[in-house]
Amino acid sequence: MSRVFRVWGKKRGNRRTGSRLMGTVGEVLFSSALFVLGIVSLTALILSQTLSTSPPFPPGFGFWVLVLVLSSFVLLGGGGVVWTILHASASRERRSALARRAANLDLRGSVEEADAPRAVFPNVPSDANLTNSPGVKLSYRLPVVQSPAWRLIFASVFGLIWNISGAILVFFAVKSIVSGRPEWFLVLFIIPFVAVGAWVVRDFVRQMLIHTGIGPTQIEISDHPLRRSASYEVYLSQGGRLWMRSLALSLVCEEAATYQQGTDLRTETKRVFDRQIFRKTDFHIAPGLPFEHQCAVEIPADAAHSFQSEHNAINWKLVVRGEADAWPPFERAFPVIVHPAHDRHEAPGRTSDRPADL
Amino acid sequence: MTVTKPLAEPLIALRICNPTGLFHPGEVLRCEYQVDAVPPNEIQAVEAAVLWYTEGKGDEDLGVHFFERTTPSDAIDGDLRQLHRLETQLPLSPLTYNGFLVKIRWCVRVRLFWGHGKQLHVDRVFQLLPERS
Numbered sequence: 001m002s003r004v005f006r007v008w009g010k011k012r013g014n015r016r017t018g019s020r021l022m023g024t025v026g027e028v029l030f031s032s033a034l035f036v037l038g039i040v041s042l043t044a045l046i047l048s049q050t051l052s053t054s055p056p057f058p059p060g061f062g063f064w065v066l067v068l069v070l071s072s073f074v075l076l077g078g079g080g081v082v083w084t085i086l087h088a089s090a091s092r093e094r095r096s097a098l099a100r101r102a103a104n105l106d107l108r109g110s111v112e113e114a115d116a117p118r119a120v121f122p123n124v125p126s127d128a129n130l131t132n133s134p135g136v137k138l139s140y141r142l143p144v145v146q147s148p149a150w151r152l153i154f155a156s157v158f159g160l161i162w163n164i165s166g167a168i169l170v171f172f173a174v175k176s177i178v179s180g181r182p183e184w185f186l187v188l189f190i191i192p193f194v195a196v197g198a199w200v201v202r203d204f205v206r207q208m209l210i211h212t213g214i215g216p217t218q219i220e221i222s223d224h225p226l227r228r229s230a231s232y233e234v235y236l237s238q239g240g241r242l243w244m245r246s247l248a249l250s251l252v253c254e255e256a257a258t259y260q261q262g263t264d265l266r267t268e269t270k271r272v273f274d275r276q277i278f279r280k281t282d283f284h285i286a287p288g289l290p291f292e293h294q295c296a297v298e299i300p301a302d303a304a305h306s307f308q309s310e311h312n313a314i315n316w317k318l319v320v321r322g323e324a325d326a327w328p329p330f331e332r333a334f335p336v337i338v339h340p341a342h343d344r345h346e347a348p349g350r351t352s353d354r355p356a357d358l
Numbered sequence: 359m360t361v362t363k364p365l366a367e368p369l370i371a372l373r374i375c376n377p378t379g380l381f382h383p384g385e386v387l388r389c390e391y392q393v394d395a396v397p398p399n400e401i402q403a404v405e406a407a408v409l410w411y412t413e414g415k416g417d418e419d420l421g422v423h424f425f426e427r428t429t430p431s432d433a434i435d436g437d438l439r440q441l442h443r444l445e446t447q448l449p450l451s452p453l454t455y456n457g458f459l460v461k462i463r464w465c466v467r468v469r470l471f472w473g474h475g476k477q478l479h480v481d482r483v484f485q486l487l488p489e490r491s
Contacts, residue, residue: 021475091469091477093407097425121451123421228488257416257459268415270458304455309419312412312460340383340451341488 027084035077042070125308127225127337135220137235137294142219142334145317152207159200166190166197210330215239215290217320217332219249225337226316229301234277234318239290242324248279249320251297252333253304256313273303277318305340368396370480372468379484381464383450389482391442391468398437402471403429406444410452410486413461423449454485 045066049059090098135141169190176183215238222233236249253273259266278295285291297318307314318334375388393404408424424446430436444466455462464486469479 091405092420093405093409093422093425093467093469094427096409096420096422097407100422122423122449123452255457255459257414259416268459272458304457305451305453307452307455307460307462309412309421311417311419312414314455314457314460340453 024084024088028081031077031080031084033077034073035081038070038073038075038077042067042074045070121305121339123309124306124339125337130335130337131224135235138220138222138233140221140224142221142318142336144217145333145335152204152211155200155204155207159197159204162200163197166193169193206328209327213240213327214242214322214324214330215285217322219318219320219334221318221336225306225339226299227339228299228303228305228341230341231296231298233294234297235292235294236278236320237290237292238285238320238322240285240324241287242285242327244280244283244285244291245323245325246279246281247283247291247320247322249277249293249295249318251275251277251299252317252319254315254317256315258311273300275300299338303338306337367478368470368472369394370468370470370478372466372480372482374466374482374484376484379482381448381484381486382489383448383453383486386445386447387466387484388443388445389466391444391466391480393439393468393470396439396470396472398430398439400472401430401438403427404438404442404471405467405469406442407467407469408444408446408448408464409467410462410464413463414457415459421452448486452486453488 045063049063087095130142131140133141133143169186173183173186173190176186217239218235218237220235220237226232234249238244238247251273252271252275254269254271256267256269259268277297278293280291280293283291303316304314306316316336316338318336320332320334321329322331323329370391370393372391373389375390381387387408391404391406393401405425405427407422407426409420409422411420412418424444426444428438428442430438432438433440452462454464463483465481465483467479467481469477471477
């Protein structure tokens with residue numbers, strides 16, 4: 001017999017060992033209590049202000065804070081009741097089918113042109129942002145997955161704030177030592193703080209060197225999206241003023257899984273395919289004369305197609321790795337989309353998608 | 359002495375009309391399902407879905423390709439224990455995948471709502487594989 005109620009219940013990810021019904025009842029009771037508390041308290045607060053017999057005075061800051069807090073009780077409680085009842089009354093498949101149907105609804109009754117491939121290939125990411133930039137040598141110039149400039153800006157802002165805070169703390173620590181009353185706790189606290197600040201400065205300098213010293217990397221491709229067993233021309237261009245120890249281009253596939261651990265949301269990635277397409281060692285890149293190379297890349301016959309869902313993904317990309325004299329190694333990634341190999345592009349019709357069936 | 363355990367839960371029979379369980383994108387999946395060992399007046403609804411779900415390190419994702427829900431009011435005599443047939447054309451993606459962190463599985467799921475808020479479901483896994491050229 002399943003236990004109706006237990007004091008201690010284990011939570012394993014999204015699964016619980018306790019009674020589902022009791023859990024739902026508990027959630028509804030909690031949300032209802034919050035809602036009632038909010039409504040009653042808010043009403044009492046407003047009535048006490050409007051029907052007060054004592055000399056009237058304008059509502060102050062505290063009054064408005066109370067109104068805000070009690071209103072949030074009403075919203076959270078009411079929303080919680082609705083959400084819990086909706087969750088309890090419909091299966092996961094039904095909720096998913098309803099969500100899909102809602103997502104497919106379009107006021108004009110048509111699918112957006114940019115979303116058309118996604119309608120044909122569900123859960124395969126759209127390549128609209130990868131094919132909107134024409135190439136010089138080949139059809140499309142691929143965007144880099146993360147602009148180095150953004151990382152540089154982030155490193156500089158973070159480093160500035162951290163090191164200003166560190167400088168202020170060092171000032172007070174030195175002042176306490178000079179005055180003959182040293183604050184040892186502060187001094188001990190500063191040591192790791194300054195160490196982190198030094199590491200941030202080092203990272204900033206490294207980013208700055210990579211951004212300014214190593215020139216732009218460009219990748220162009222002859223066609224997109226990619227299909228299994230097909231071959232494509234790839235054009236690589238690397239600018240700068242460098243003596244390259246090595247420059248390599250690889251086709252990479254990564255799995256990414258996002259999961260909840262306690263209250264944290266973590267993402268783990270694993271490189272499941274990494275094939276080097278091109279590698280050149282010991283050569284010089286002159287300013288204004290970028291290194292250029294064109295080669296073919298073949299998508300393996302057994303390759304998984306690109307996939308994207310809420311918590312899981314399969315991502316393909318072209319990765320350029322470089323090592324230059326006197327520069328830290330760098331890696332730049334250019335995402336590509338691999339479609340399932342089909343020549344047919346018509347979306348199969350669903351035999352049941354009527355509202356009555358939901 | 360043999361003690362017969364009372365039949366506490368209904369039975370759900372679910373069969374995919376393809377002995378190999380292998381399908382290619384765009385093919386038609388047919389299956390049959392039937393609910394039994396439960397009084398007809400205790401059945402609140404039966405849901406059938408063709409769906410994919412993920413397994414592995416990440417939180418589970420689920421996508422429903424086909425869904426139908428039948429309630430006693432949909433049946434002529436209000437009895438949902440009769441044999442039901444399901445037919446749907448499979449989509450072009452996502453294909454079955456068996457990776458390290460991410461696995462994609464396809465299945466037919468029949469869920470029975472019965473008694474006072476009780477649920478029971480049965481899955482039949484199949485594979486959606488690419489066509490070999």
